[in-house]
Amino acid sequence: MSYCMVCGSKLDSQYLENEGDIPYCPDCASFRFPIFNTAVSMIVLNHQLDKVLLIQQYQKKAYILVAGYINKGENAEAAVSREIAEEVGLSVSQVQANHSEYYAPSNTLMLNYVCVASQESVTLTDEVDAAKWFPLAEARQAIKANSLAKRFLESFLDKHELGVAQVKGGIK
Numbered sequence: 342m343s344y345c346m347v348c349g350s351k352l353d354s355q356y357l358e359n360e361g362d363i364p365y366c367p368d369c370a371s372f373r374f375p376i377f378n379t380a381v382s383m384i385v386l387n388h389q390l391d392k393v394l395l396i397q398q399y400q401k402k403a404y405i406l407v408a409g410y411i412n413k414g415e416n417a418e419a420a421v422s423r424e425i426a427e428e429v430g431l432s433v434s435q436v437q438a439n440h441s442e443y444y445a446p447s448n449t450l451m452l453n454y455v456c457v458a459s460q461e462s463v464t465l466t467d468e469v470d471a472a473k474w475f476p477l478a479e480a481r482q483a484i485k486a487n488s489l490a491k492r493f494l495e496s497f498l499d500k501h502e503l504g505v506a507q508v509k510g511g512i513k
Contacts, residue, residue, distance in 0.1 A: 345373055378449040381420045382408035382490060384439060384497050385431065386457050392474040393494070394429065394458065395484055400470060403485035406493060407469075408451070421454045429472050430464025433457060440496045444489055453493040477501070 345352055345366035355365035357372055364373045383406055385394040395404035409424035411417055418436050425431050433456040440453045463472045475483050481498055484491045 342373060342375060345369060345371075346376060347371075347373075377443070378410060378447060379417075380408060380410045380449050380451050381417055381424060382406045382451055382453045382493055383421055383425060383433075384453065384455045384494060385425060385429075385433065386455065387461050387474060388457060388459070390457070392461075392476055393480045394431075394463070394472055394474055395480060396429065396469050396473075397471040398469055403488075404473070404475075404483050405485050405488065406453075406490040408490075410449075411452075417452050417454070421456060425456070425458075428466055428468050430466065431458045431460065433459065440493055442489060442492065451489060451493075453496075455497055 342364050343352060344350065345368065348366065348368050350366050350368040352364040352366055352373055354362045355372070357363045360372075364375075365371070366373055385407055386392065387394075394407065396407055397404060407425055407428050409420065409428070411420040412423075415423070421436050422433055425433050435455075435457045437455050438452070439455045442451055442453075443449070444451050461474055465472060473483075477498060480494060484494050
């Protein structure tokens, strides 16, 4: 942030106790903390928890996760349900946080969730070109390489596989 979002003046850096150097507007006499977008992305599982839904958008062939921005006044969990319903016509339950990461190209804090779809029958909207259910092992290979979506999915799959291995290891 180089300029004040209120008056447009060039920001200085000023020390604020317990915070460090913070952008400061000398004209407004106010500290200006970073402003960024907030969005959700979702690992949508089928009811049996053995497949994940991946989508294609914007005429690109790469598979990604369902995602969207949080509306003003909306909480993240509500955005998860709304975005999935808007993009692929599914209702979901068991919404749980998975991972988060700041995505610099769009100045967005991405909050990733895992949820379970009520059914596998997808209804495509004009926001999605294609949607496909992938077995968990195949999803790891199918999702767009070197993407934030891939990092989120792999984080979930690694935890999921570790949990399954611990359960199997404990049963003799």
